[in-house]
Amino acid sequence: MTANLLDYDLDGLAAFCETLGEKRFRATQLYRWIHQRGASDFDQMSDLAKALRAKLRGVARIEGLPVISQHDSADGTIKWLFDVGQGNAVEAVFIPEDDRGTLCVSSQAGCAVGCRFCSTGHQGFARNLTTGEIVAQLWFAEHYLRQHLQTQERVISNVVMMGMGEPLQNYAALVPALRTMLDDHGYGLSRRRVTVSTSGVVPMMDRLGQDCPVALAVSLHAPADALRDNLVPINRKYPLAELLDACNRYLAHAPRDFITFEYCMLEGVNDQPEHAALLIDLVRRHGGTGVPCKFNLIPFNPFPQSGLRRSSQAQVQAFAKLLSDAGIVTTVRKTRGDDIDAACGQLAGDVRDRTRVEVRIARQRSVVELPASVGGSA
Numbered sequence: 001m002t003a004n005l006l007d008y009d010l011d012g013l014a015a016f017c018e019t020l021g022e023k024r025f026r027a028t029q030l031y032r033w034i035h036q037r038g039a040s041d042f043d044q045m046s047d048l049a050k051a052l053r054a055k056l057r058g059v060a061r062i063e064g065l066p067v068i069s070q071h072d073s074a075d076g077t078i079k080w081l082f083d084v085g086q087g088n089a090v091e092a093v094f095i096p097e098d099d100r101g102t103l104c105v106s107s108q109a110g111c112a113v114g115c116r117f118c119s120t121g122h123q124g125f126a127r128n129l130t131t132g133e134i135v136a137q138l139w140f141a142e143h144y145l146r147q148h149l150q151t152q153e154r155v156i157s158n159v160v161m162m163g164m165g166e167p168l169q170n171y172a173a174l175v176p177a178l179r180t181m182l183d184d185h186g187y188g189l190s191r192r193r194v195t196v197s198t199s200g201v202v203p204m205m206d207r208l209g210q211d212c213p214v215a216l217a218v219s220l221h222a223p224a225d226a227l228r229d230n231l232v233p234i235n236r237k238y239p240l241a242e243l244l245d246a247c248n249r250y251l252a253h254a255p256r257d258f259i260t261f262e263y264c265m266l267e268g269v270n271d272q273p274e275h276a277a278l279l280i281d282l283v284r285r286h287g288g289t290g291v292p293c294k295f296n297l298i299p300f301n302p303f304p305q306s307g308l309r310r311s312s313q314a315q316v317q318a319f320a321k322l323l324s325d326a327g328i329v330t331t332v333r334k335t336r337g338d339d340i341d342a343a344c345g346q347l348a349g350d351v352r353d354r355t356r357v358e359v360r361i362a363r364q365r366s367v368v369e370l371p372a373s374v375g376g377s378a
Contacts, residue, residue, distance in 0.1 A: 002061045005034055006132035006139060009179040010186070020055055028185055034062055035186040038143030064136040065090075080141065084109050084133055088126045090164050092137040094145065094156070100193075101145070102158040105137045107174060108165025113199050115219070116231050117264050119303045120164045128170040134177040137163075138187065159189060162197040162217070168204035178212045191215070191255035197262065202238040202246045209253040216250055217260040217296070218243065222270050223278035231270070244286045251292060258292045258329075264300050265311035265319065276322040283328065294329035295320075301335075 008016060014027040029047060033039040040062040042053045065082035068089055072078050076096040081089050090106035111118065112125035138159060145155040159181055161167040167174050174196070180186040181194050195215040198205060205216070222228035228235040235243075247259045261283070265271050284290045297320055300310040311319070316332055323330040 002059055004063050004130075004132045005030070005060050006062060006064070006135045007130055007176075009131075009176040010183050011179075012176060016060075020052070020059070022052060026052060030056075031183075031185050035139065035180065035183075038139065038146070040064070063132070064140050065133060067140070078141075078145075080137075082133075082137065082140075084127075084129065086126070090129065090133075090137075092141060092163060094141055100157045101155050102160060103138060103141050103156045104160050104163045105134060106163030106165055107134055107161055107167040107170045111165045112169065113166050114233050115199065115221070117221070117266060117300055117306055117308055119301070119306075122303070122305045128173060129165070131173045131176045131180075134173060135180050138181065142187065154188070156187070157189070158193045158195070159187075160195045160197065160217070162195070166199055166201065167196050168198045168201040168208065171204050171207065175208075175212050178214060182212075182214075195260070199232050199234050200238050200243045200246075201234065202242050205246045205250055209250045213250070213253040213255060215256050215260070216247075216254060217262050218247060219264075220261040220279075221264050223275050223282050227270060231266075240282070241286070244282070244291050247291050247293075248287060248289075258294050261293050261295050262298060263295055264298045265316050266300055267309040267311045267315070269308065271311040271315050271319055273318075273322060276319050280323065280326045280328065284326075294331070295323055297330065297332045299333065299335055 003016060005013060005016075010027065010031050013031050014024045017024070017027040017030070026048065030045065033045045033048075037044075039045060042048070042056045042060075042062075045053060048056075065084060068081040068083050070078065070080050078094045080092050082092065084090055088109040090109055092106060093104040095102045095104065106129065108128050109126035110123050111120045114121045138156065142154070142156050146152065149155060161174070178194060178196070181189045182191060191214045193215070195217050196208065197217040197219060199219045208214075208216075219232060220228075221231050222235075225235060225239045228240060238246075251257065251259065263270070263279075279295075283293050297316055299313075299316060300308060302308065302310055320330045320332055
């Protein structure tokens with residue numbers, strides 16, 4: 001098998017070129033052709049020696065992911081469904097704004113975490129993506145959009161690892177992909193503009209802070225362990241006190257001076273004033289100093305298997321006001337691409353279930369009411 005060069009960050013590509021007897025500057029040239037120019041044919045690479053191009057044709061390839069479908073929303077959102085083999089598919093979504101272009105990228109086919117409100121989690125877990133499959137989503141989207149918009153300027157300014165999967169459970173493939181996104185010879189993105197979202201894999205949060213600190217978003221979704229155990233099962237392994245400790249450790253290395261807490265608004269489950277009060281107390285008082293943070297409130301995208309409902313817009317706004325009045329920066333995520341099912345997981349419903357997800361989800365269906373005695377679990 002030839003090597004897919006999308007699998008390598010610049011150091012990895014330099015090591016690969018060294019096996020061919022080539023110096024590092026050749027790897028840099030090759031890297032620029034792949035990521036900055038979107039080249040997939042070695043013959044396009046006019047400043048590489050013909051002998052090197054001939055060598056590369058025999059041992060390497062630049063291979064993206066087959067596109068199963070593309071859905072274009074009236075609001076400019078574009079969603080791609082990519083084939084990753086064996087009946088599995090992953091999604092990437094481009095979200096244009098006036099001041100930025102954001103690409104939401106997947107890290108796994110399916111997800112093993114099994115959050116109750118996540119349609120991807122209800123599909124179960126198939127496998128981790130390779131580094132090349134993670135990068136291929138950005139590689140394809142960036143160069144498709146340049147051609148589509150008829151520009152040579154960079155279109156994607158922000159990447160969020162918020163697509164299918166738990167990125168920190170695919171750590172070995174994630175970090176080289178992040179390095180390619182950040183590298184000036186690759187996509188040149190700022191660390192502040194690359195965000196990894198996690199449900200709270202505490203040991204890997206610590207490693208990421210050391211290896212490749214980027215912006216961090218934590219899927220919180222509940223102010224107390226009893227409720228979060230039910231909504232985000234990984235909380236049973238890494239409860240809130242441990243998670244918030246890890247957030248504060250991460251901030252010592254992070255490019256931003258706050259953690260973003262994602263909070264999916266679920267009617268009657270986590271959207272009441274008492275939940276807001278507990279959240280405020282949690283992030284202000286944890287560890288005696290609190291956790292510098294902002295909240296991103298997310299309207300729930302309903303799907304039948306969840307048994308959950310979206311909080312009303314009035315309830316979301318009232319909840320946001322309680323947090324804001326307490327001095328916590330709070331935003332409400334705009335719903336985008338509703339006409340193309342742009343919420344994560346809504347197009348990839350046929351990924352294989354290898355984790356008995358239906359059995360696990362059935363055990364979670366009875367929502368745990370917030371105990372009146374819980375006054376702060378961290």
